[in-house]
Amino acid sequence: MTILSSLKPKKVLFIATRQIGDVLVTTPLISKARELWPDAQFHFLGYRGKLDMLKGNPDISEIIETSDRPDFAQYLSLFNRLFQRYDLAIVTQPSDRAYLYGLVSAFRRVGVLGGHPQGKDSGNTKIEKQNAWKKFISMHNVTVDYFSQHVIAEKLRLLEVFYQNPSDLFKEAISVTPPEGEPLTPLIAGHLNQPYAVLHPGPLTAYKRWPLAYWQQLIEWLVQQGLQVILSASPAKQDLQLNRDILSLLHEQTRNSVIDTAGQLSIPQAGTLLRGAKIYIGIDTSITHLAAACNIPTIALFGATPPSNFGPWPNGFIGEQPYQLRARSQTVGNVTILQGPGECVPCRKAGCEDRADSNSECLDLLEPSQVITAVELALKKQ
Missing domain, CATH: 3.40.50.2000 (Glycogen Phosphorylase B;)
Structure with missing residues (x-):
């Protein structure tokens, strides 16, 4: 793994195109990235209706919503909005679509790769083929481990390429940032x-x-x-x-x-x-x-x-x-x-x-x- 601790991106896009809980578990990653790059702009791309977990998050300056089932016109509009606007895309989900958004939006990418849910040998060749192009377009990847690796650690490890000593990621307290509250009815x-x-x-x-x-x-x-x-x-x-x-x-x-x-x-x-x-x-x-x-x-x-x-x-x-x-x-x-x-x-x-x-x-x-x-x-x- 090549260490890129000298990289100082000015604009970073976090991509979590999945469910509400998957958005919430990215917040320790966002907080740790803010420590690395205190002056960078952080934007977040996710599905419409799934991003309330980020309400009031102090590190995110712009939230970009997209449909979970976009038509061609919606894809085109989103691509025009994203195209090469970012220095770095952090792809927190292993889906093809999330990687495609990362490819369109940024000069550099790090991302999560899918693994076999049961940890069995069968099917691994197919998964390797599915992951090959994602590895090719990424400067660093972290593979999902559905049994041994906590999802918070999985997301944080996306930043290990930017540390001289990657173990430093886990030497301080790690917390999830809840959304800002709203008054009850x-x-x-x-x-x-x-x-x-x-x-x-x-x-x-x-x-x-x-x-x-x-x-x-x-x-x-x-x-x-x-x-x-x-x-x-x-x-x-x-x-x-x-x-x-x-x-x-x-x-x-x-x-x-x-x-x-x-x-x-x-x-x-x-x-x-x-x-x-x-x-x-x-x-x-x-x-x-x-x-x-x-x-x-x-x-x-x-x-x-x-x-x-x-x-x-x-x-x-x-x-x-x-x-x-x-x-x-x-x-x-x-x-x-x-x-x-x-x-x-x-x-x-x-x-x-x-x-x-x-x-x-x-x-x-x-x-x-x-x-x-x-x-x-x-x-x-x-």
Whole structure:
């Protein structure tokens, strides 16, 4: 690897053309790049509707939104806007489209390369062919490791080519920058009348779900402890319905202590809600990462996803890897990750049947008592 510590780009484009959580995990990379290049302009390119995690970020001077399914005219307009405007493009996703944007926009590029999800030899030749042109146009690449390398470390390693000693990247505290908050709506703020816990039951895919009856037991226990319960949800129909299904299981007295935000909160408003919470409990999703970034006690329920790759980052951690691949319970900083039993955990498949609508036995066997114990321990530390 050639060290390019003398390079001082004036304009840098960060590219994260994926989901909301993928945008949030680029913020430590942005912060570290700012230390390297204090006078550079930083712009960020991502998908429309996925960039709220950057609201108020002090290091980003311009946000460029694009459609996740652009037509020819949209491509042409974006290319004209980007063409060779930047000294450096930092491509944080391994997709062909992200690399194409990097190629169009900048004189130099560094980027993430895809790997085989299961770490098997089969399919590697195909992946190498897919990666060949990306390596050719890049001055430095980092390959995804879905089991051993944390996604935060993966992004930070994109900068190692600019360090005389790349290990220096991980010798100081690393933190995720949450978005600037926005005021809560009166309908929600007016009902917050006691200490509260925020719960986020709804994932994008069914195989990350925790059973409804378990959420019921957890909520009833939290209310017995004197906490209000705030149910968070995205505006997606399945998330809204999931919250309604949970509420339907609760006794009326318990239900009176539960507020369903019903997908009404923006990401910055969710940040405001989280900052005021006593504790957060949620599944493997972007809001769980946001909760951890807001520095509140965060309980994350993990099934198929390796926490060593995508566990919520504990702010202030020093080093490349906060988590073990497998542990029924592990706490680092303000984050506790819980996993269910099974030698196959984490498999990184789409549930037991390897499809989006599958169940995950490891989450079915992650009992409420284990979650309640973790909540008790986290609350005692406050």
